[in-house]
Amino acid sequence: MYNFLLDKDTIELKNRAREFVKSIPRQLLIDMDEDKIQYPTDYIKDLAKNKLLGVRFPKEYGGLGMSWVSEIAVLEEIGVLSLALGCLYSLPSIVGEAINEFGTDKQKDKYLRDIIIGKRFVAEALTEPRGGSDFFGATTTAVKDGNYYILNGQKRFVVGAEGADLFLVYAKTSDDPNTPRNKQISLFLVEREMGVESKYVYGLMGTRGGGAGRLVFKDVKVPVENIIGYEGQGGEIFNQMMYPERMTSAGGILGMARASLEVAAKYSSKRIAFGRPISKFQGVSFKIADALTKLDASRAITFMAAKALDENHDNPGLCRRLVSEAKRVATEECYSSIDLSLQVMGGIGYTTVYPIEKMFRDARLASIWTGTSEIMNLIIQHEYYSELKLNKNTSRDIELDAKAAFENDEKIYQ
Numbered sequence: 001m002y003n004f005l006l007d008k009d010t011i012e013l014k015n016r017a018r019e020f021v022k023s024i025p026r027q028l029l030i031d032m033d034e035d036k037i038q039y040p041t042d043y044i045k046d047l048a049k050n051k052l053l054g055v056r057f058p059k060e061y062g063g064l065g066m067s068w069v070s071e072i073a074v075l076e077e078i079g080v081l082s083l084a085l086g087c088l089y090s091l092p093s094i095v096g097e098a099i100n101e102f103g104t105d106k107q108k109d110k111y112l113r114d115i116i117i118g119k120r121f122v123a124e125a126l127t128e129p130r131g132g133s134d135f136f137g138a139t140t141t142a143v144k145d146g147n148y149y150i151l152n153g154q155k156r157f158v159v160g161a162e163g164a165d166l167f168l169v170y171a172k173t174s175d176d177p178n179t180p181r182n183k184q185i186s187l188f189l190v191e192r193e194m195g196v197e198s199k200y201v202y203g204l205m206g207t208r209g210g211g212a213g214r215l216v217f218k219d220v221k222v223p224v225e226n227i228i229g230y231e232g233q234g235g236e237i238f239n240q241m242m243y244p245e246r247m248t249s250a251g252g253i254l255g256m257a258r259a260s261l262e263v264a265a266k267y268s269s270k271r272i273a274f275g276r277p278i279s280k281f282q283g284v285s286f287k288i289a290d291a292l293t294k295l296d297a298s299r300a301i302t303f304m305a306a307k308a309l310d311e312n313h314d315n316p317g318l319c320r321r322l323v324s325e326a327k328r329v330a331t332e333e334c335y336s337s338i339d340l341s342l343q344v345m346g347g348i349g350y351t352t353v354y355p356i357e358k359m360f361r362d363a364r365l366a367s368i369w370t371g372t373s374e375i376m377n378l379i380i381q382h383e384y385y386s387e388l389k390l391n392k393n394t395s396r397d398i399e400l401d402a403k404a405a406f407e408n409d410e411k412i413y414q
């Protein structure tokens with residue numbers, strides 16, 4: 001429908017993703033929601049078989065060498081399935097980003113390739129029981145001892161804690177009070193067999209079946225060659241990682257909002273009240289219009305951010321702002337769009353007869369994980385004030401366009 005945004009190769013890839021989505025059995029979605037499946041390993045293997053993983057990564061490691069725009073186009077399709085399956089599709093992209101951008105050739109050979117071909121299942125561990133937003137306050141430690149780092153601590157809410165076999169773990173490698181907090185952290189590739197315990201699977205409101213749990217590290221021995229980048233580079237890598245984390249949250253939820261709208265709009269054409277299809281009441285059809293506008297606005301800003309990442313590597317401030325705006329707008333507006341679809345359905349929308357109640361439960365998470373809306377606002381305002389200071393965006397001194405602009409006695413600021 002919006003293929004005019006995409007090149008020919010991306011349209012083909014998107015169509016392949018759409019066919020893949022059609023092939024997923026409904027029972028998988030139901031079993032995941034009922035917590036009967038904690039981690040759908042075969043789904044990830046099938047994604048790899050269909051060459052849908054590693055969209056942005058180099059061909060020499062099995063990737064497709066395409067763009068952020070291409071990845072978002074695929075993710076919207078996959079997002080139709082559920083937030084959990086969208087997230088599991090995205091984790092190879094998130095974890096792969098750290099290895100691709102900062103890893104050694106050996107790490108790319110050993111891990112990136114295996115991730116893209118569906119031989120290793122990955123998870124990212126940032127959040128700790130003591131907090132997620134205040135990332136640099138992490139307390140998990142990695143202490144160097146000969147050829148190993150010894151990891152101790154805990155991570156919370158990790159998707160893939162159950163099921164994944166390779167974890168990307170942030171840990172403190174310095175507690176020197178003279179070292180800035182963002183330089184006290186390093187990033188490690190930790191294999192489950194190195195001694196990682198997964199403790200607990202939460203009773204989640206939605207987005208079930210992705211293996212979300214707690215990770216415990218008790219004297220876990222990680223070879224020194226498994227550090228990504230260098231000691232203390234974790235903060236810098238974290239900044240880069242926020243692109244895939246937040247872009248995938250924005251891209252995935254587009255699919256779910258689109259799916260719920262389709263269900264609700266079809267229902268509204270069939271359901272009769274007061275002798276007419278309910279779609280003939282403005283109170284209903286305007287909800288469909290609002291839901292669609294929210295979806296299209298989310299899609300527009302998400303693709304704009306994707307294009308910025310593809311073409312604006314020299315302007316990280318702009319990329320950070322647009323990615324944060326896309327994450328906030330898409331997750332909040334798509335949630336609101338799903339809520340409108342639910343309202344259009346009336347009482348039956350609140351039952352398991354239609355899938356919208358599940359989408360509603362799933363979607364609530366999106367503005368919380370991978371950085372809350374409040375944290376997105378912190379970044380958005382920070383980057384905008386920085387841009388203003390550099391005076392990049394003003395074409396003329398707009399303030400002087402006011403009739404009384406030179407009443408300087410009135411322009412008192414304190």
Ligand SMILES: Cc1cc2nc3c(=O)[nH]c(=O)nc-3n(C[C@H](O)[C@H](O)[C@H](O)COP(=O)(O)OP(=O)(O)OC[C@H]3O[C@@H](n4cnc5c(N)ncnc54)[C@H](O)[C@@H]3O)c2cc1C
Nearest residue numbers: 124125126127131132133157158159368369370371372374
């Ligand atoms: C199902 C699920 C899956 C998840 N998957 C993963 C995963 O795979 N890996 C991972 O590492 N984490 C994961 N998370 C964790 C998620 O990213 C965090 O929950 C999130 O970042 C918020 O952190 P917190 O829960 O510790 O809340 P807190 O950081 O304690 O925040 C609580 C509230 O305070 C607000 N707040 C905090 N600081 C500020 C501030 N400076 N200004 C304004 N408001 C502020 C927050 O916005 C929030 O509303 C997952 C969470 C869930 C529920």
